Amino acid sequence: xxxxxxxxxxxxxxxxxxxxxxxxxxxxxxxxxxxxxxxxxxxxxxxxxxxxxxxxxxxxxxxxxxxxxxxxxxxxxxxxxxxxxxxxxxxxxxxxxxxxxxxxxxxxxxxxxxxxxxxxxxxxxxxxxxxxxxxxxxxxxxxxxxxxxxxxxxxxxxxxxxxxxxxxxxxxxxxxxxxxxxxxxxxxxxxxxxxxxxxxxxxxxxxxxxxxxxxxxxxxxxxxxxxxxxxxxxxxxxxxxxxxxxxxxxxxxxxxxxxxxxxxxxxxxxxxxxxxxxxxxxxxxxxxxxxxxxxxxxxxxxxxxxxxxxxxxxxxxxxxxxxxxxxxxxxxxxxxxxxxxxxxxxxxxx
Numbered sequence: 001x002x003x004x005x006x007x008x009x010x011x012x013x014x015x016x017x018x019x020x021x022x023x024x025x026x027x028x029x030x031x032x033x034x035x036x037x038x039x040x041x042x043x044x045x046x047x048x049x050x051x052x053x054x055x056x057x058x059x060x061x062x063x064x065x066x067x068x069x070x071x072x073x074x075x076x077x078x079x080x081x082x083x084x085x086x087x088x089x090x091x092x093x094x095x096x097x098x099x100x101x102x103x104x105x106x107x108x109x110x111x112x113x114x115x116x117x118x119x120x121x122x123x124x125x126x127x128x129x130x131x132x133x134x135x136x137x138x139x140x141x142x143x144x145x146x147x148x149x150x151x152x153x154x155x156x157x158x159x160x161x162x163x164x165x166x167x168x169x170x171x172x173x174x175x176x177x178x179x180x181x182x183x184x185x186x187x188x189x190x191x192x193x194x195x196x197x198x199x200x201x202x203x204x205x206x207x208x209x210x211x212x213x214x215x216x217x218x219x220x221x222x223x224x225x226x227x228x229x230x231x232x233x234x235x236x237x238x239x240x241x242x243x244x245x246x247x248x249x250x251x252x253x254x255x256x257x258x259x260x261x262x263x264x265x266x267x268x269x270x271x272x273x274x275x276x277x278x279x280x281x282x283x284x285x286x287x288x289x290x291x292x293x294x295x296x297x298x299x300x301x302x303x304x305x306x307x308x309x310x311x312x313x314x315x316x317x318x319x320x321x322x323x324x325x326x327x328x329x330x331x332x333x334x335x336x337x338x339x340x341x342x343x344x345x346x347x348x349x350x
Contacts, residue, residue, distance in 0.1 A: 003042065009035035027085040030070040033105070064213075067109040074103045074120070082118070084108075092118060112213035129281035136240035138333025140292070140325050141269065143260045147230065148325035150333040157264060158226045163219035170212035177205035223265060231272040235282050241273060242336025244289035287335040289328075296320060297330040 017023045041056040075083040076095045105121040138150035146157040181202035188196035248267050252258040277284040301317040314321045
């Protein structure tokens with residue numbers, strides 16, 4: 001069969017709307033965006049030589065996170081209102097930041113908690129650069145302490161145990177109520193009841209699902225807020241930041257630490273540092289984490305591997321006592337300095 005591009009697929013929308021009138025209820029640009037995504041996903045599949053990208057598949061209607069994307073122009077109407085195609089005037093948060101900006105795309109998302117969110121892709125002027133501080137730092141990430149700096153500062157990990165306990169309680173209730181609802185549906189089907197009940201007619205398990213989602217969303221929002229504040233503080237304080245180039249997926253194969261690593265959100269921390277350093281004119285360097293906790297930061301002696309329980313050790317060559325995490329952060333800074341000098345750039349002095 002011939003491969004249809006996005007323009008040919010857009011040409012087919014008109015006869016499809018005549019055949020299926022409900023398509024007219026949605027924004028026409030959102031259907032064009034779907035065609036664009038479909039074309040791009042097929043191109044990625046055919047051009048992939050590694051075999052890691054699979055075929056495009058239909059979205060399940062049972063997927064909890066429902067969304068659609070459009071590329072029509074959104075107009076601001078007042079301080080807290082936006083005009084969206086087909087939806088009309090929608091009350092939102094403050095729209096003052098959208099003044100003199102061009103909105104290119106928008107995405108409306110229905111979260112499992114029942115709340116609607118509007119994400120905008122807009123053209124904005126470049127943010128102002130932060131003033132230079134002539135400081136550099138190496139950062140070692142961990143589980144007990146989230147970020148350990150080479151200048152011996154430690155930032156604690158985000159504690160979400162309260163919301164995790166509540167989510168587990170609601171998860172048990174959700175699983176039990178959904179199982180009972182399934183049994184009643186099968187019972188009606190086996191007895192050939194005149195009006196058999198469907199799974200959607202039982203609302204108790206749907207209510208528990210929303211309660212569980214609210215606890216999980218609360219923890220996720222607070223974790224994201226903590227990471228935003230921490231990364232902004234680091235970018236303001238330091239001109240050069242050296243971090244480990246960690247492969248989080250490989251680390252999560254350790255089943256004893258997989259949950260703690262996932263809760264730490266190391267990947268999100270690095271992503272925030274990357275784009276904030278690019279925005280505000282700072283430098284981020286990712287180095288190989290190999291042997292950073294084994295090498296003595298004073299004399300450079302490479303000692304034997306130590307289990308994770310040992311948090312302090314003494315160098316057998318120079319007899320310097322090290323904190324494992326601080327020593328790793330200093331070694332990361334040394335590696336970052338070497339890598340930066342190899343690129344022909346000058347390392348700032350603290």
